[in-house]
Amino acid sequence: MTQWSGYLGLIVQGALVTIELTLMGSVLALIMAFLAGMGRLSRFFVLRALATAYIEFFRGTSIFVQLFFAYFVLPLVGLELTPLQAGVLALGLNVGAYAAEVVRGAIQSIGREQYEACIALNLGRWHGMRHVILPQALLVMLPTFGNNAIELLKATSVVSLISLADLTFQAQVVRAQTGNTMVPFATILVIYFILALLISWGVRSLERRMARGLDGVRV
Amino acid sequence: MDWDWNFVWEIMPTLIQGVKITILATLLGSVLAAIVGLGIALARRSPNKAMSRTVGWAAEFIRGTPLLVQLYFIFYVLPDIGILLPPLVAGVIGLGLHYGTYTAEVYRAGIDNVPRGQWEAAKACNLSARQTWSHIIIPQAIPPMIPALANYFIAMFKETPLLSAITVLELMNQAKSVANTYYRYIEPITLVGAFFLAISLCSVVLLRWLERRYGKIER
Numbered sequence: 321m322t323q324w325s326g327y328l329g330l331i332v333q334g335a336l337v338t339i340e341l342t343l344m345g346s347v348l349a350l351i352m353a354f355l356a357g358m359g360r361l362s363r364f365f366v367l368r369a370l371a372t373a374y375i376e377f378f379r380g381t382s383i384f385v386q387l388f389f390a391y392f393v394l395p396l397v398g399l400e401l402t403p404l405q406a407g408v409l410a411l412g413l414n415v416g417a418y419a420a421e422v423v424r425g426a427i428q429s430i431g432r433e434q435y436e437a438c439i440a441l442n443l444g445r446w447h448g449m450r451h452v453i454l455p456q457a458l459l460v461m462l463p464t465f466g467n468n469a470i471e472l473l474k475a476t477s478v479v480s481l482i483s484l485a486d487l488t489f490q491a492q493v494v495r496a497q498t499g500n501t502m503v504p505f506a507t508i509l510v511i512y513f514i515l516a517l518l519i520s521w522g523v524r525s526l527e528r529r530m531a532r533g534l535d536g537v538r539v
Numbered sequence: 540m541d542w543d544w545n546f547v548w549e550i551m552p553t554l555i556q557g558v559k560i561t562i563l564a565t566l567l568g569s570v571l572a573a574i575v576g577l578g579i580a581l582a583r584r585s586p587n588k589a590m591s592r593t594v595g596w597a598a599e600f601i602r603g604t605p606l607l608v609q610l611y612f613i614f615y616v617l618p619d620i621g622i623l624l625p626p627l628v629a630g631v632i633g634l635g636l637h638y639g640t641y642t643a644e645v646y647r648a649g650i651d652n653v654p655r656g657q658w659e660a661a662k663a664c665n666l667s668a669r670q671t672w673s674h675i676i677i678p679q680a681i682p683p684m685i686p687a688l689a690n691y692f693i694a695m696f697k698e699t700p701l702l703s704a705i706t707v708l709e710l711m712n713q714a715k716s717v718a719n720t721y722y723r724y725i726e727p728i729t730l731v732g733a734f735f736l737a738i739s740l741c742s743v744v745l746l747r748w749l750e751r752r753y754g755k756i757e758r
Binding site: 376377379380381382383384385386388389392393396470473474475476477478480481488491492495501502505506508509512513516517 | 600603604605606607608609611612615616619697698699700701703704711715718724725728729731732735736739740743
């Protein structure tokens with residue numbers, strides 16, 4: 321008779337690591353998304369070029385390769401990272417590149433008349449962005465951000481390959497110790513799915529809250 | 540640690556071997572994803588409620604869980620019930636199933652975008668269901684889907700390094716084995732990144748062309 325309760329503890333620990341990674345990765349991704357997304361719309365060529373290079377590089381190569389690069393190659397150039405740091409860095413930068421395009425698209429989707437209104441009211445670039453454009457653009461971004469967060473959650477499973485003890489890693493441990501493959505893998509599949517459902521539910525309710533008071537603004 | 544060009548040329552043949560497997564897995568996976576996606580899209584349109592619900596939930600589940608865990612599931616759990624698959628086959632099935640759930644949405648959108656009038660006209664011309672699909676709906680639905688489908692195939696290409704986790708000797712795995720043999724990480728992993736970046740940048744150019752060629756439909 322296998323001691324499933326003890327193994328369940330392992331799985332729960334793994335789930336906590338996965339959640340931690342998802343949260344920290346999302347924060348980094350959000351910061352990078354706004355930096356690079358606004359960078360692509362900048363007046364300055366250098367900023368535009370930097371942002372484009374960042375986005376193309378991180379969207380063009382696989383998350384897996386980026387993670388291995390962060391974990392195995394960066395130490396050789398003197399940047400030692402723990403598995404957790406490497407994971408957050410790779411995940412955040414990768415998903416941030418995808419989300420940057422969302423930010424750019426959402427800002428560009430705001431109608432011309434809004435920008436003209438900003439000029440007419442003598443708002444500077446920063447103030448217009450902060451008080452007029454972004455509040456409307458955020459609402460457009462949110463649903464896609466939700467999808468990006470789910471992609472990030474799914475990508476966290478890759479960090480098990482650089483020996484970070486997340487859900488997938490713990491499932492492998494349980495599998496090695498019990499010889500049972502079906503139960504651990506089926507369990508973590510369900511846990512991942514529940515986490516994904518939580519994210520999409522959370523984003524939807526956030527969207528509803530932010531849309532409040534904006535009725536009639538968008539047609 | 541310095542970059543060593545001699546070492547690069549030495550390991551190049553091994554990496555090229557890996558590239559071939561990577562491309563093979565992508566191509567086979569794309570074909571499978573295209574077929575699976577069509578199957579899911581058609582099943583979800585089926586008048587049989589039980590069938591469309593079940594397929595819808597299954598697709599939602601597959602989309603909400605990580606590909607890596609699904610690959611483990613196919614490769615390690617299926618043998619328990621007597622289905623023993625070679626690594627590459629398991630990998631292709633995993634990629635095809637996972638991306639099939641994404642392409643299903645593309646098909647759905649494509650079919651929904653065919654105007655109602657076309658269905659009614661087909662009915663008015665007394666075409667059978669089969670004729671309606673093959674002569675009216677599909678020819679109009681496919682071209683706008685092509686860029687979106689290609690987009691997912693590029694995404695799939697970038698996920699193929701995950702196959703190394705189930706012992707497929709593709710590019711990433713070859714690079715890792717080279718790195719472990721000579722204990723030099725910087726060249727193999729960087730080269731893998733360069734390969735992926737080169738191929739994805741080329742495919743982005745192809746994608747832009749596809750978008751120009753097929754993206755717009757004349758109404």
